[in-house]
Amino acid sequence: MKTTRFFSTLAVLFILTCSVNAQQLYVGANYHPHDDKNIGKIKDDIRLMKAAGFNVVRMGHLAWDSYEPSDGKFDFAWFDKVMDLMNQAGIKVILDIAVRPAPIWLHHKYPSINITDASGNMLYPNHRYMEDVGDPMYQKYALRYAETLVKHYANYPALLAFGIDNESGDGPISYSETARKRFISWLKNKYKTVDRLNDAWAGQRWSRKINDFDEVGFPVSGSIKGAPERMLDFRRFVSDEVNQFLFKLLNVVHTDAPNTLTNTNAWYYSPMKYFDYSKIAYSGKMTREGCGFYPGNSLTTNWGVMNALFGISRIQFESENPFWCTEFTTMTAVPNSIRKSAYATLMYGNQMVCGWTWQSMWGGEEQYLEGMLDWDGIPNRKYDEYKKIATEFKKIEKYFPYKLKAEVGLAFSFPSQIASSAFPEKHDSQLQACFDLFFHRNMDTRVVEISRSPLNYKLLFVPGVAVMDKTTADKIRNFVKNGGTVVMTSNSAIVDTTGQVFKTTRPGMLSDVFGIRLGGYEETESLNEISRKSFTGKKIEFTYKGKAIDTESPRFDIIDPKGAKVLGSLTSLDKDYPIMTSNQYGKGRAIYVGLPANAAVLNPLVDDLINELDIPKGPDVPSDVMARQIDKNHFLYLNISGEPKEIPMKGKSRSILFDKDYSGSFTIAPYEPEFIELK
Numbered sequence: 001m002k003t004t005r006f007f008s009t010l011a012v013l014f015i016l017t018c019s020v021n022a023q024q025l026y027v028g029a030n031y032h033p034h035d036d037k038n039i040g041k042i043k044d045d046i047r048l049m050k051a052a053g054f055n056v057v058r059m060g061h062l063a064w065d066s067y068e069p070s071d072g073k074f075d076f077a078w079f080d081k082v083m084d085l086m087n088q089a090g091i092k093v094i095l096d097i098a099v100r101p102a103p104i105w106l107h108h109k110y111p112s113i114n115i116t117d118a119s120g121n122m123l124y125p126n127h128r129y130m131e132d133v134g135d136p137m138y139q140k141y142a143l144r145y146a147e148t149l150v151k152h153y154a155n156y157p158a159l160l161a162f163g164i165d166n167e168s169g170d171g172p173i174s175y176s177e178t179a180r181k182r183f184i185s186w187l188k189n190k191y192k193t194v195d196r197l198n199d200a201w202a203g204q205r206w207s208r209k210i211n212d213f214d215e216v217g218f219p220v221s222g223s224i225k226g227a228p229e230r231m232l233d234f235r236r237f238v239s240d241e242v243n244q245f246l247f248k249l250l251n252v253v254h255t256d257a258p259n260t261l262t263n264t265n266a267w268y269y270s271p272m273k274y275f276d277y278s279k280i281a282y283s284g285k286m287t288r289e290g291c292g293f294y295p296g297n298s299l300t301t302n303w304g305v306m307n308a309l310f311g312i313s314r315i316q317f318e319s320e321n322p323f324w325c326t327e328f329t330t331m332t333a334v335p336n337s338i339r340k341s342a343y344a345t346l347m348y349g350n351q352m353v354c355g356w357t358w359q360s361m362w363g364g365e366e367q368y369l370e371g372m373l374d375w376d377g378i379p380n381r382k383y384d385e386y387k388k389i390a391t392e393f394k395k396i397e398k399y400f401p402y403k404l405k406a407e408v409g410l411a412f413s414f415p416s417q418i419a420s421s422a423f424p425e426k427h428d429s430q431l432q433a434c435f436d437l438f439f440h441r442n443m444d445t446r447v448v449e450i451s452r453s454p455l456n457y458k459l460l461f462v463p464g465v466a467v468m469d470k471t472t473a474d475k476i477r478n479f480v481k482n483g484g485t486v487v488m489t490s491n492s493a494i495v496d497t498t499g500q501v502f503k504t505t506r507p508g509m510l511s512d513v514f515g516i517r518l519g520g521y522e523e524t525e526s527l528n529e530i531s532r533k534s535f536t537g538k539k540i541e542f543t544y545k546g547k548a549i550d551t552e553s554p555r556f557d558i559i560d561p562k563g564a565k566v567l568g569s570l571t572s573l574d575k576d577y578p579i580m581t582s583n584q585y586g587k588g589r590a591i592y593v594g595l596p597a598n599a600a601v602l603n604p605l606v607d608d609l610i611n612e613l614d615i616p617k618g619p620d621v622p623s624d625v626m627a628r629q630i631d632k633n634h635f636l637y638l639n640i641s642g643e644p645k646e647i648p649m650k651g652k653s654r655s656i657l658f659d660k661d662y663s664g665s666f667t668i669a670p671y672e673p674e675f676i677e678l679k
Contacts, residue, residue, distance in 0.1 A: 025351060025397040027390035028056035028091065029358035029372060030327060033082050034066035036362075041377070042082060045358065048379060050089045053390035057086060058326050058354050060149075061096035061166045061265075062128060065103035068145055076152050087158035094263055094326060094354075095153055096163030097249060099142040100171070101128045110137040116176035119222045127365070129171025129272075134182055134241035139248065146252045154257035161261035161288060162253045163326070164246060169270035169277075173238055175218050184216050186237045200498040201229045228422060232467075232499040235418045239275035250285045263288040265326050266315045269428065276414035278449040281317040289316050292327030292356065293345060299337040299671055302624075302640050305344050310435045312348045314412060314428075314447045322351035322401040330355050330371050330382045336671055338382065342389050343638045343673040347442075347628045351401040353393075355386055396656055396675045399630050406444040407615045409457040410434045413449070415467040419499055423466070423491050424554040425596040430463035430489055433597035437606055442618025442627045455479050458613045460486045463597040468493040468502075473509035480513055481586030485613060487605070488514065488590070489597045490521075490557050507592070514590040515564030515583030521555045522577075530574040541572035542579065542595075544604050551601055557594030564592070567605070580605070620648055625668070633678045639668040652679040 029049065033042055049057070059082070060067075068074050086093050104125065107113050113131050115123045123130060131138055153159055191197040194210055203209035205227065210216060219226030219234050246264075253262050264286060268277035280286050291311050296304035316323050325345055329338060342353045357371040372383035410431055420427040431447070438445045448455070450462075451471045460479060465472070465488075473493070480486050493507030502508035506518040524538045533541060538552040544567060556570060559578045568580035579594045580601075595601055610617060619627040624641035634656075639645045646667050653662045657675040668674050 023398050023400070025346075025353075025393040025400055026056040026092070026324070027353050027386060027393055028054040028058070029355045029386070030061070031057040031059050031358045032063070033059065033079070034063045035359070037078050039081060042085065044377070045373075046085050046089050046091065048373075048383070049091060049358075052383060052387035053394060054091060054386075055390075056092045056094065056160065056352065056354060057358075058094040058096065058163065061098050061163060062101065063096075064098045064101070064145060065105070067098075067149060068103065070105055071109065074148055074152075076149075083153065083156050083158045087156070091158070092160035093156075093158045094161045094163050094324075095149075095159060096166060097146045097149055097253075099146060099165055099249065100131060100133070100168075101125065102131045102138060102142070106138070106141055107131070110135070110141075112176060112178045113138045114176070115172050115174045116179070117172070118175045118218065118220045120175070122176070123172075129167070131171075132174035132176060132179060133245050134174075134238075135178060139245060142245075143248060143252060146249055147256060150253055150256045154260060159260060161263045162257065164249050164253070164262055164264040164286065166265050167267040167270065167292075168242055168246060168264070169266075169268040169273050169275055171270075171272055173273055175220065180216070180218060182241070183218070183234065183237050184213050186240065187216060187233065188213055190233075200233070200500075202227065202500060228419060228495075229499040231421075232415060232418050235274075236276075236415065238273065239414065242273070242275045243277075243279050246280055247283070247285070250280075250283075254285065261287045263290045263324055263326060265290055265292050267291065269311075269314065274414075274417060277315065278317060278412060278414065278452060281315065281319060282449065282452040284319075287321055288324045288351075289319055289321065290324040290326040290352075291315050293325040293341060293350075293353075294327070294329050295337075295341050297329075297331060297333045297337065299334040299340065300642055305341055305640070306436060306439055307432070308341070309344060309348050309439065310432050312345065312350065313410075313435060313445065314431070316349065316447070317412075318446050318448060318453060320403070323349045324352035324354070325350050326352065326354050327356040328353045330357060331369060333382070335381060335385065338385050339389050339392075339673075340638065340640065340671050342393075343636070344626055344640070346400060346402055346636060347626055347638075349401050349404055353386075353389060355382070392657060392673075396636075399634050399675075402628060402630055402636075404444040404446065405616070406446040407458045407613075408438060408443065408445045409448040409453065409455060409460045410445050411450050411460065411462045411465055412447050413465045413467060413472075415497070415499075416465045419466040419495055420464055420491060423464070425464060425491065427464045427466065427491070430491070430597040433599065434461045434463045434602075437599060437602055440623075441606075441610075442621065442625075443610075443615070444628075450475050455484070458484065458615055459609055460484060461597070462486060462488040462492055464489055464491040466491050466494045467497060467499065468495070468508045468510070469497045470509065476510060477513050477585075480588035480590050483587035485589045485609060486591065487593065487602075487609075489593045490555070490595055510590075511562070513583070513585045514581070514592045515562055515585070516581055516592055517560040517562050518594075519558035519560060521557050523555055524553055527573050531572055532574065533572040535572050539572075540570050542568055542601050543571045544568035544580065544601075547604070549600050549604075551595075551598055553595045553598065559592065559594050564590075567591070568601075622646065635676045635678075637668055637674040637676070639670055639672050639674075642670045644669055647674075649676075653677060654679060 219230035564581035564583035
């Protein structure tokens with residue numbers, strides 16, 4: 001019976017993935033009809049949306065008490081009319097299941113839902129996301145609300161997808177007594193005995209031995225944080241509670257609306273409550289991964305776009321489903337910068353540009369945030385820009401969404417992000433540095449969670465994966481043994497799953513694969529007192545294949561080659577220090593870099609590996625041009641610079657976007673896209 005149910009679930013998920021026409025691009029807005037239920041205003045808004053060519057809206061988020069104004073009293077009549085009007089206009093709806101923030105009436109009924117800070121103060125819910133999602137009473141009422149909403153709207157023709165929460169990583173962690181008791185239960189389930197807990201938590205250190213599970217407290221008190229082992233387990237506990245709740249919400253939709261897509265604005269990497277979203281991403285239950293795309297207001301700079309694209313990649317992981325940017329920048333974005341960002345996302349598998357927000361806010365904490373309509377309801381220049389995006393996307397949508405063809409994997413590790421708080425460079429900063437290497441080369445990559453990934457890549461980066469477990473180590477070992485090439489950077493394989501430094505030779509469980517022994521580390525600024533080149537601060541000279549490159553790093557690893565070949569060294573200090581090594585293991589290679597991921601150090605290595613491993617390069621374009629080959633005959637380009645760029649091309653081609661013919665090379669104007677069909 002269990003086997004039958006398992007395969008039935010897989011079949012449903014497959015149908016969900018394929019049920020909506022993938023060869024379509026969505027453009028629209030986040031809409032908040034609960035701000036003003038005036039049906040005349042809503043009709044005027046929909047008329048403007050339709051005139052702009054919008055085909056999607058996202059509604060319902062952050063609005064639980066608009067549908068359940070008091071305990072068990074649901075009011076859907078007003079919103080039914082909105083859904084019907086959207087359907088009549090041909091506009092599809094993403095309806096968020098707004099389980100956060102919880103209504104004030106629920107906080108009043110069950111104060112345990114309230115957030116308690118690390119000093120023990122219960123906080124009034126005067127801001128969004130001020131609820132303890134692990135609280136059983138919160139979950140009971142949130143799931144009741146979700147089930148009621150989903151059953152009511154499951155068969156509405158306007159419905160495109162249900163949104164599963166919003167920005168789940170945002171909001172403070174609660175340190176209440178009820179949360180402490182749940183943490184103890186979590187620890188009992190994991191460790192079974194107090195002795196095992198003390199071993200994992202190094203209870204012998206500083207006389208912190210625990211004699212009974214009830215003695216367990218939070219490893220945070222006010223501004224003081226406790227031992228790293230305890231912090232790591234505590235953040236795992238918080239992450240597990242968030243994930244368990246999200247899975248419950250997903251199961252509500254899959255049970256009560258089995259033919260409906262699921263989506264979320266997955267800001268899991270918020271600094272407030274960073275959790276391990278990879279469990280959701282790899283489950284396949286979130287049939288459309290999504291995020292808010294906020295690259296900043298600039299047209300002329302590109303770091304914001306690059307950072308936001310990294311956000312897409314770290315949420316999408318290895319899903320082959322289209323991605324949805326369910327929020328997209330408006331505010332005071334410089335004219336044409338929204339359009340520039342919209343085209344950039346198409347190269348990363350995005351299918352949706354849904355502006356935040358339609359109406360400039362009338363009240364609340366975002367009342368000065370500007371949308372596509374001014375406060376008096378008059379469309380502004382952002383409305384016109386989104387209208388232009390919708391018009392242009394309609395011309396090219398049958399060729400999208402783009403399917404990534406990655407042969408490079410970039411390893412993500414949630415426990416390593418938590419553990420890396422002890423280092424000058426966080427794990428996700430190193431991960432982004434690796435992402436940036438291939439962004440500039442117009443090459444597809446995938447962010448992967450190694451323990452869950454099939455690792456079907458030629459090249460794998462392991463950037464600052466501090467926590468190393470047996471499953472991950474074995475998969476890296478087999479990846480290299482079977483012919484793969486792995487590049488590991490500093491701060492990797494330092495601690496075991498408890499968060500304690502390996503007592504064995506590092507990199508932990510993989511020293512033989514890399515053919516090295518890692519000793520300690522040196523701090524550059526201190527060692528520069530005896531620099532042969534009179535360098536100061538964090539400056540160092542890295543030499544690769546005889547070419548010297550100046551860079552910076554606060555630390556570097558002491559590497560003792562044990563069979564590995566030295567590829568590069570630090571050559572500016574008191575002596576040469578081997579810093580980049582390569583070891584043949586099985587059919588593949590394991591390369592170690594004793595510095596954090598850094599473009600200056602990694603670029604020459606990456607160029608060599610691309611050639612040696614025969615990894616397909618991106619389209620041949622000048623610098624500051626983003627480009628992807630969409631299929632055999634179609635190319636998408638985006639000039640992200642202020643200078644015209646000539647695109648080398650042989651033969652004849654046609655611009656589908658601008659309806660003109662080219663013969664040979666052609667020029668793209670500053671900050672403009674182009675979509676070409678070869679003839």
